[in-house]
Amino acid sequence: MRRILSAFILSSLCAAVGAAESSNELAQNVLPEVTKWRRDFHQHPELSNRETRTSKIVADELKKLGYNVRSGIAHTGVTGVLKGGKPGRKLAIRADMDALPVTEQVDLPFASKATGEYLGKSVGVMHACGHDAHTAMLLGIAEAFAKMKNDLPGEVMLVFQPAEEGVPPGETGGAPGMVRDGVFKDFKPDAVFGMHVVSAYNVGVVALRPAGAMASSDTFRMTVHGKQSHGAVPWKGIDPIVTAAEIVTSAQTIVSRQLDINKAPAVVTFGTFNGGSRFNIVPDSADLAGTIRTFDEGMRKQVIASLTNIAEHVAAANGATVDVKMPQSDEERNPVNYNDPALTARVRASLEKALGKEHVIEAERWTASEDFPHLAIGAKAPSVYFFVGTTPAGQDAAAAPANHSPKFFVDEGALPVGMSAMLQASLDFLAGT
Numbered sequence: 001m002r003r004i005l006s007a008f009i010l011s012s013l014c015a016a017v018g019a020a021e022s023s024n025e026l027a028q029n030v031l032p033e034v035t036k037w038r039r040d041f042h043q044h045p046e047l048s049n050r051e052t053r054t055s056k057i058v059a060d061e062l063k064k065l066g067y068n069v070r071s072g073i074a075h076t077g078v079t080g081v082l083k084g085g086k087p088g089r090k091l092a093i094r095a096d097m098d099a100l101p102v103t104e105q106v107d108l109p110f111a112s113k114a115t116g117e118y119l120g121k122s123v124g125v126m127h128a129c130g131h132d133a134h135t136a137m138l139l140g141i142a143e144a145f146a147k148m149k150n151d152l153p154g155e156v157m158l159v160f161q162p163a164e165e166g167v168p169p170g171e172t173g174g175a176p177g178m179v180r181d182g183v184f185k186d187f188k189p190d191a192v193f194g195m196h197v198v199s200a201y202n203v204g205v206v207a208l209r210p211a212g213a214m215a216s217s218d219t220f221r222m223t224v225h226g227k228q229s230h231g232a233v234p235w236k237g238i239d240p241i242v243t244a245a246e247i248v249t250s251a252q253t254i255v256s257r258q259l260d261i262n263k264a265p266a267v268v269t270f271g272t273f274n275g276g277s278r279f280n281i282v283p284d285s286a287d288l289a290g291t292i293r294t295f296d297e298g299m300r301k302q303v304i305a306s307l308t309n310i311a312e313h314v315a316a317a318n319g320a321t322v323d324v325k326m327p328q329s330d331e332e333r334n335p336v337n338y339n340d341p342a343l344t345a346r347v348r349a350s351l352e353k354a355l356g357k358e359h360v361i362e363a364e365r366w367t368a369s370e371d372f373p374h375l376a377i378g379a380k381a382p383s384v385y386f387f388v389g390t391t392p393a394g395q396d397a398a399a400a401p402a403n404h405s406p407k408f409f410v411d412e413g414a415l416p417v418g419m420s421a422m423l424q425a426s427l428d429f430l431a432g433t
Ligand SMILES: [Zn+2]
Pocket: 129, 165, 403, 404
């Protein structure tokens, strides 16, 4: 009896140890392959909506791992669904796959020498936002789930998304494209998780914040119509360049004088100012384009109304006219990246369990934007999105080249950290703990 009892205790102990393989161990087990994938993707980056090679590798690997795979969503998007052997919830996890028109300046044996076509020009292509790491980590997570399939609670959908950095002009896609293509038609997740590597934090650190974590973004465009004349006789024409310059200057009062910034920050940036063909001609028109970043829907509406009002009245005061184009639908803009507060608190507890309390920090509110919120909105599910530090330990993360820089660098120590964090958060969520 005693022997039987101790054998029983031993076997149940072993089962417990087996089931309790930590998220760190799960991540370490797949790390060699994840590192290989990450370097391969890094060396072969592809621009938005052109991620054909990456997406084929992803689909092939997911099939090998036993996932139910769907390809060609919003051009090159791929999903893999795996049903675990235990009851539990449904979770979607997203990684983005696209690279940027940036020529790499990092000295790596697997540095990118790739080129591509962007806006009609040949450009260098680089994973300057770390989406190579996202894709590789999610493949590693796929492998970890597949290995523990019988013990996996619930069901997961891994979403490999194209064109997060924005679709080429005249094309559609990205997260809203995947939603429109029915990514959640047959799989209704109870939550959507995402993560992003950033050089603003050191390796080992993950950061998140409840509620509005990243701003909404609206791209605006304006064409100021004047009247062409010789530059020597401007009174015979209407100068769209001076008018456009006044619009840019007057628009600076929106954030500084009109918005109640006690509520939330906001940004209005003009990124392009184009007009004219020759030094001695007053041109017929000038084009402006820029971005609006807000965290509050009321403030967003106020900025749009005020910017339109300023543009129209400044133009009228100069005898010119202006066409103002704002996003016409939610698909054309990025909503606020909103972390569901209750779910964020639970994910934070999971991250602390995986990495230690001292490695999980509250992220600062960030005026960058993401198309990830479209997935959560499309799924009608709460979402959580956290940041994973990539700057080598001992280096000043605040001074590190930012994401999108040709010198952006991912210390590969971030790979197991990101995977362990996401695995722990996912497994806890799926099990409902
Ligand atoms: Zn980016």
